[in-house]
Amino acid sequence: MGKRDEVISRLRGVPEGVPSVEEVRAMLAADPTLKCVTCYARISFDGRVKDAHGIEDQHRGMTEEARKLGWLVVYRYTDNDKSASKESVVRDDFEQLLADLATGTTPEGYPIHGVMAVNDDRLYRRPSDWERYLKAFTSHEGRVYHDSNGVQDLYAEGFEIKGLVGVAMSLSETRKKQRRTRNSHRSRALRGQSVAAWRPFGWEDDKITLRPEEAEAIRQAVKDVIAGASISEITRRWQKAGFITSRGNPFQYQTVKQVLQNARLCGYRAIKGELVRDGDDQPIVGEWDAVITPKQWFAVTAKIRERGGSGAGVPRGGLVHKYLLTGILRCGNVLEDGTTCNGKMVGIKANDWLRYEHAYTCKGTVDGGCHKTYKRGDKTDDIIEKLVIKKLKKEAASKAKDVPDWDKAEALKRAVNSRNELERRWHDDEDTEIDDETFFRNLPVLERRLKDLRADRRNHEALKAEAEAAKEDIEKSWDSKTLTQKRTAIKKVLIAVVAQPGGKGNKAFDPELLKPVWKTSE
Numbered sequence: 220m221g222k223r224d225e226v227i228s229r230l231r232g233v234p235e236g237v238p239s240v241e242e243v244r245a246m247l248a249a250d251p252t253l254k255c256v257t258c259y260a261r262i263s264f265d266g267r268v269k270d271a272h273g274i275e276d277q278h279r280g281m282t283e284e285a286r287k288l289g290w291l292v293v294y295r296y297t298d299n300d301k302s303a304s305k306e307s308v309v310r311d312d313f314e315q316l317l318a319d320l321a322t323g324t325t326p327e328g329y330p331i332h333g334v335m336a337v338n339d340d341r342l343y344r345r346p347s348d349w350e351r352y353l354k355a356f357t358s359h360e361g362r363v364y365h366d367s368n369g370v371q372d373l374y375a376e377g378f379e380i381k382g383l384v385g386v387a388m389s390l391s392e393t394r395k396k397q398r399r400t401r402n403s404h405r406s407r408a409l410r411g412q413s414v415a416a417w418r419p420f421g422w423e424d425d426k427i428t429l430r431p432e433e434a435e436a437i438r439q440a441v442k443d444v445i446a447g448a449s450i451s452e453i454t455r456r457w458q459k460a461g462f463i464t465s466r467g468n469p470f471q472y473q474t475v476k477q478v479l480q481n482a483r484l485c486g487y488r489a490i491k492g493e494l495v496r497d498g499d500d501q502p503i504v505g506e507w508d509a510v511i512t513p514k515q516w517f518a519v520t521a522k523i524r525e526r527g528g529s530g531a532g533v534p535r536g537g538l539v540h541k542y543l544l545t546g547i548l549r550c551g552n553v554l555e556d557g558t559t560c561n562g563k564m565v566g567i568k569a570n571d572w573l574r575y576e577h578a579y580t581c582k583g584t585v586d587g588g589c590h591k592t593y594k595r596g597d598k599t600d601d602i603i604e605k606l607v608i609k610k611l612k613k614e615a616a617s618k619a620k621d622v623p624d625w626d627k628a629e630a631l632k633r634a635v636n637s638r639n640e641l642e643r644r645w646h647d648d649e650d651t652e653i654d655d656e657t658f659f660r661n662l663p664v665l666e667r668r669l670k671d672l673r674a675d676r677r678n679h680e681a682l683k684a685e686a687e688a689a690k691e692d693i694e695k696s697w698d699s700k701t702l703t704q705k706r707t708a709i710k711k712v713l714i715a716v717v718a719q720p721g722g723k724g725n726k727a728f729d730p731e732l733l734k735p736v737w738k739t740s741e
Contacts, residue, residue, distance in 0.1 A: 222270065226275060230260065230295055231296070233295075234293075234294075240329055243329060246291075253290075254332040255291050255329055256290045256363065257333070260277035260297050261310065263300070273299075288365070290363075293330075293331075294325040294329060303341070303344040304344040316334070332362055332363060335366070337367060353373060357373060360374075420464060421433045421478070429508045436460065437510050438511060441515055441518075444522050446700065447708065448701045448704050483507065485509050485511050486505050487502045488505055513680065521681035544566065545563075545565050548599070548717075549716065551734065560591065562582055564581050564588075565580065566596060567579070575595050579718065593720075598730075604705070608697055610712045611708065627672055634668045638669065641658065642658075711738070714736040716733055717736065
């Protein structure tokens with residue numbers, strides 16, 4: 220358990236030193252005026268250091284106030300790093316507080332005579348939460364409530380309306396603050412200024428200058444993903460290299476994907492997935508140093524989208540294999556009925572006394588194979604890799620043909636001008652032909668046209684980047700490819716490799732028993 224988790228655990232439940240339930244009931248019998256209260260603490264953002272000091276300060280202050288009032292704090296509820304204004308956020312301890320108020324006791328059985336909070340907006344920020352809290356609180360008579368305004372009478376006539384007004388004002392202020400933040404965020408983005416709250420991975424603390432080692436890791440990752448590597452492989456590589464996020468956490472699949480999809484990599488800025496553009500529809504270039512080119516960024520984001528990159532961050536796609544030719548090798552053993560087995564061969568760890576580490580074997584009969592063909596792994600991989608590299612080099616010229624320039628630039632320019640002219644005429648009070656109905660009827664058509672043209676341009680940029688990648692020296696770059704990249708390259712040119720059995724006994728490896736089945740077209 221981390222230090223923060225230890226602090227939160229300590230600030231949740233029965234405080235240390237509180238008498239037992241039986242002892243408290245005896246105290247109440249001796250002094251019926253004693254109030255057993257609960258304290259609720261919440262903070263929306265735990266700060267960059269993530270040490271829970273905010274809720275710790277809240278509980279310390281409430282404990283001191285309870286001591287002054289002669290109240291006994293019997294239970295503490297704590298929701299750290301959780302917003303009260305967002306409907307999607309579930310505050311577990313707030314829900315527990317409501318349930319305990321309804322029953323009248325804490326989970327351990329202590330009676331609840333009141334609630335303390337540093338301010339009412341710690342408890343609720345939405346009308347529905349205020350109504351739920353008030354109903355639970357007033358379900359028992361005689362309870363006390365204390366916040367920064369002192370002791371409040373929640374049973375008083377008109378307090379429900381007063382509370383709703385307070386919630387509405389708080390909600391209005393929250394929305395104003397969010398709107399100001401969004402406007403400031405966009406204005407800074409339009410000026411090309413960095414708006415990152417944390418140091419982005421790949422940059423120094425100034426958020427402008429590149430951090431060489433991290434930037435190079437990003438460049439290599441982008442290059443590898445374009446060439447077929449999986450996000451999972453990049454994640455494992457970064458974890459092994461000891462890279463951590465700007466918040467000090469190990470990289471996970473989702474965080475790696477977010478880094479590679481960030482438009483900041485190529486100097487651009489995006490808000491909610493859309494590039495920030497100037498009046499001429501050109502992407503705003505930021506003040507920070509770029510790690511990759513826009514062409515590479517379009518290509519890597521296109522690759523991630525192809526694999527389901529818009530999901531929830533869970534690795535998707537086929538099974539990640541441990542051996543190069545698993546499922547590509549097919550058993551060529553002729554069965555008793557004259558047919559060929561054709562079962563998919565799988566990679567296995569070789570016995571310890573052998574000079575090689577892995578082998579390929581046909582599956583057993585219960586799994587649809589014949590278990591008659593066995594091939595030494597290292598030599599089989601070497602033979603097939605050499606054949607594939609030779610085939611790829613031969614086809615490189617046609618595969619790496621130059622992609623022509625994008626031929627819809629003028630159409631995009633016309634669409635931008637049409638949208639700008641529509642907006643200009645709508646804002647012009649003297650132009651009576653463009654009323655609200657006409658404007659909003661025509662705007663979606665133009666926006667859809669712009670969206671389609673921009674998507675077409677992104678796909679074109681991705682094709683250009685892939686075409687350039689295909690021009691690389693295949694043989695020279697082969698060894699640096701990941702297993703997934705190599706398997707992807709093999710599957711581009713091979714349908715399968717038929718492995719014929721070598722016969723009984725310890726026979727020498729015969730490459731002639733491997734029969735590649737080449738693809739005739741893509």
